[in-house]
Amino acid sequence: MLRENLNDFLGFLAVAREQNFTRAAAKLGVSQSALSHAIRGLEARLGVRLLARTTRSVATTPAGERLLRTIGPRFDQIEAELADLSELRDRPAGMIRITAGEHSAETVLWPALKKLLPTYPDIKVELVVDYGLTDIVAERYDAGVRLGEQVAKDMIAVRIGPDLRMAVVGSPSYFARRPLPKRPQDLTEHNCINIRLPTLGGIYAWEFEKRGRALKVRVDGQLIFTNLALRLNAVRDGLGLAYMTEDQVEADIASGRLIRVLEDWCAPFAGYHLYYPSRRQPTPAFAVLVEALRYRTR
Template sequence: MVKESMDDLVAFTTVATQQSFTRAAAQLGISQPALSAKITALEARLGVRLLTRSTRSVSTTEAGERLFKSIGPHFDGIASGLAELSELRDKPAGSLRITSVEHASQTILLPALAALLPDYPDITVEIINDYGLADIVADRFDAGVRLGEQVAQDMIALRIGPDFKQYVVSAPAYFKRYGKPKTPHDLNAHRCIGLRLPTSGGVWSWPFQKDGRELKVRPGAQLAFNTMTLQLDSALAGLGLGYLPEDVVKEHLAAGRLVRVLADWSAPMSGYHLYYPSRRQPTPAFSLLVKALSLQRGEFRRN
C-alpha cells in the first residue's frame, strides 16, 4: 500500500477512536480541514462511507466499524513493536494512554509519574479522567484505573491504592439552615451534590454500611457535576451535602470548614486497581509505570 493510503488509514483509526475530528486532528498534529480531506479521500478510494458526521459527534458506519475492528489491532501491534525498540535505547521511550478517575489520578497516578518521568524524558503519558466504565481495548487505552469491584474479570488487575471511606460533608452554614440527616434515608429531604455518570447518564448512588447492613441511596441532586473538585467546592460553599473520599476532606474537617454527618454509616471502598488486557504484551514504558505504581503501593502498605 502506498504511503498516502497508510496515512489515511492512520487518520481514520484516530478519528474512530477519538470520535471527534477536533481531538483526532490535535493528536495527529494536523488541521481539521486536512484531516477531513484525508478521510474523504479514503472513502472515495474505498467506495464506501466510513464515518457519519453530525454537528456534535462522529461515529463509524457499519463499513467503518468493520474496517476499524480489522485494522485497529494491526496498528496496535505496530505501535507495540516500535515501542519495544526502545529497549535498545539508553532509556525506554513510548507513549501511554490511561483512563482513570479524578481522585485516583491526583492521589496515585501523579505521584508515581512525578517519580518516573524526570528520569525518562522520552516517555509521554496521557490521562483521561472519566467516571464511566471505558472499554480500554475498543478505546485504545493502554490501561485503566478503577475501584476493585469495577474491574472486569478478564483483565489483569494490580492493586495500587488502599481501601478508603467516603464521608458525607457540608459547611457548618448548611447544617445551621437545614439540620443534619440522622440516617441515609433522610438524604432525600436534603440538598445533595451528585456525581454524574457518563455511561448511564444517571447520578451515582451513594453506598452505606452499618452493622453488616449495606444499602445504596440515590439522593435527589440539586447540583450534579462530573468532577470531584466542583463537588468539594460546592460543599465548602454550603450549597449541599457532598459524598467525598476521606483524604479529600480531612483537612477541611480539621479546620472546621466542613462538618461530617452519618459517620456510623460510612462504607469502605475497595481501593484503586490498575487493569489491562491479559493478552497485551507490556511495553518497556508500561512496565516502568507498573514498577513505579508497585513501589508506591509498598509505601501505602507500610503506612
Template structure:
C-alpha cells in the same frame, strides 16, 4: 498494499474511533480539511465508502467497520513489536497513556509519576481526566484507573491504594440551619450535592451500608456536578451534604471546616487499581510507570 494506504488507514482509524473529525484532528495535530481529503482519497482507492457523515455524527459503514475490527488489531500488533524492539535500547522510551478521574490524578498518580520523568527523558506520559468507564483497548489507553470492583475480569490489575473510606459531609454553617441526619429517612430530606454520571447520564445513587446491608440512597438537591472538586467546594460553602472519598475531604473534617455524619452508614470502597490489557509484549515504559504507581503500603 501501497505504503500511503497504511498512513491513511491510521487516519481513518482515528476518525472512526473518535466518531468525530474535530476530535480526531485535535488528536492527530491535523486540520479537519486535511483529514477529510485523506479519507476521501482512501475511499476512492478502495472503491468503497468507509464513513457515513451527517451534520451531527460520523460512523463507520459496513466496510469501515470491517477495517476497524480486522485491520486495527494487526496494526496494533506491529506497533507493539516496534515498541518491544525500541525497548532493547539503553533508554526506556515511548508514551504511556492513562485515563483516571481528576481527584485520582492529583492525589495518587501525579505525585508518583512526577519523580520518574527527570530520570527517563525519553519517557512521556499523557493523562486524561475522565469520569466515564472507558474501554481502554478501544480508545488506545495503556492504563485505566478505577476502584477494584469496576475492573473488567480480563484485565491485569495492580493495586494503587488501600480501601477508600467514604464520608457524608456538610459544613457547620449548613448544620446550623438543618438537623444532623441519623437515618436514611433523615438523609433523603436533606439538600444533597449530586454527581451526574458521565457514562449513563443519570444521577449517582450514594452506595451506603448499614448493619451489613448494602443500600442505595437516591438523594436529590439543588446542585449537580460532573466531578468531585466542585462537590467538595459546594459542601464547604454550606450548600448541602456531599458523599465523597476521605482522601478528598478528610483534612477538612479534621480542621473543622466540614462535619462528618452517618459514619456507620459509609462503607470503604475497594482500593484503586491500575488495569491494562494482557499483552504478550509490555513495554519497558509501561513497566516503569506501573512500578512507580503501584501500592507500597
C-alpha cells in the same frame, strides 16, 4: 501501494474507530479539514467510498468496514512491534495512555508521575480524565484506573492505592439551619449536593453500610455536579451536604470548617487498581510505570 497512502490509511483508521472527524483529528494532531481532504484523496485513489458522512455522524461503508478489518490489525501489529524495539534502548521509552477518574488522577497517578518522569525523560504519558467505564481495548489505552470492585475478571489488576472511605459533610452554617442526620434515611430531608456519573446514566445514589447491612439513598438538592472542586466549594459555602472521599475533606473536618455526620455508616472499600489486558505484553516503559504506581503498605 504508494508511500503517501500510509498516512491516509492511518487517518482513515482513526476516523473509522472514533466515528468522528473532530476526535480523530485531535488524536492525530492534524486539522479536521486536512484529515477530511486526505480521506477524500484516499477514496479517489482507491475508487471506492470508505465513509458515509452525515451532519451528525460518520460510519464505514461496506468497503470501509472491510478495509478496517483487514488493515487495522496489521497497523496495530506494526505499532506493537515498534514499541517492542524500546527493549533494545538503554532507557525505557515510549507513550503510555491511561484513562482514570479525577480523584485517582490527582491523588494517586499524579504524585507518582511527578517523581517518575524526571528520571525517565523518554517516557511520555497521556492521562485522560474520564468518569465512564471506558473500554480500554477498544479505545486503545494501555491501562485504566478503577476501584478494585469494578475491574473485570479478565484483566490484570495492580493495587495502586489504599482502601478508601466516604464521608458525609456539611458546613457549620448549614447545620445552624438544619438538624444533624442520625441515619442515612434522614438525608431525604436535607439539601444534598448530587453527583452525576455517566457510568450510571444518571444521579449517583449515596451508598452506606453498617454491620453488614448495605443501604443506598437517593438524595435530592439544588446542585448537581460532575467534578470534585465544585462539590467541595459548594459544601464549604453552606449550600448543602456532600458525599466525598474521606481524604478530600479530612483537613476541613479537623479545622472545624466542615462537620462530619453518619460516620458509623461509612465503611472502608477497596481502593484504586491499575488494570490492563492479560494478553498485553508490557513494554519496559509500562513495566517501570507499574512498579512506580504499585501500592506498598507502610
